[in-house]
Amino acid sequence: MLEEEYQPRRRLPPALRPKAPPPPKFEYVIRDATTRDLPDIREIYNHYVANSTVTFDEDPMSLKAWRSKFAWVAKLGFPFLVAVSPSGNVLGFAYVAPWKEKAAYRRTVENSIYLGPAATGKGLGKALMGELLTRAKAAGIKEVLAVIADQGAEASLKMHEGFGFKEVGRLGRVGFKFNRWLGTVMLQKSLK
Template identity: 30%
Template sequence: MDPSTGFSLRPCEAEDIAAITAIYAEAVRYGRASFELDPPDETEMRQRWIKLVEANHPYWVARCAGETVGYAYAGAYRTRPAYSSTLESSVYVDARWRGRGVGEALMTRLIEDAQERGGRQMIAVVGDSANLGSLRLHEKLGFERVGTLRSVGWKHGVWLDTVLMQRPLGAGDSAPR
């Protein structure tokens, strides 16, 4: 554990899925980052994790005192072969740990890992254009806003935008595969 932050990072393990399910459930129920309306159960979250790991995609957790306090992963942006080097990222942090550097540490490690695995572009689809914390985090880590899809999701009684952000990984598009 890093004494300056109070948490450590490691690849996700099966024992983390219950906490990940709870963190995501809170985000689905009360937040606007995810456009899911009903939180998936632990079985579904475990299947999502397995699918990502089997496809050799990075999946990281932040831990403190034996507890999983945040997670981040990257998966295929689209399934068609031409997109194979482009990943879409997701990051969620337990409400008690927000604003303490967990999201930034997770995303930094996720970006490094995605580059090590040969990724060339990372896309963030930020739910809710008013989600300033997520927008600022991604901008700090080198993502640029590339577009806003206006009023594409209806949740909590309002229309919500998604903001598309993009960051090159490794050589990005400056060299052939």
């Protein structure tokens, strides 16, 4: 082969290069979850069960278990939200549930937010959190707790702190998943 065949291709200067089209706009609507959303909610959650330490569940959660949890949260009048795409696909979900079952804890909840893998990093978690906190306050909730894994959930910690959650404690080596010990970070936010 001739040497001139190996010469590098010339590139246009950046100002003359064609501009890439803008990425498609990430669109969604946040609404109350319904029982029809539960299969998608289960799929999103079970992805995290199988692939991460953000939940300490080790076994996939059944549709029956999700129906029970959904009914319990609805009976209490607490928010359970989904974010859906324009085509109706569930992109993520968020809800609050009682922190403990004792009556004195009735105005204290733990929050949960999970996004489908394709919906992460696009601001959807923040949008769900903002709406969840607004609706939790309207439901009479006074304190919101977040219990977050101390490894592998840095984005969740950062997001919660951005909403004014403050670290109130840590538990070390309380979970064992994927052949390693994990701890938790507890954060709290007062809704006034």
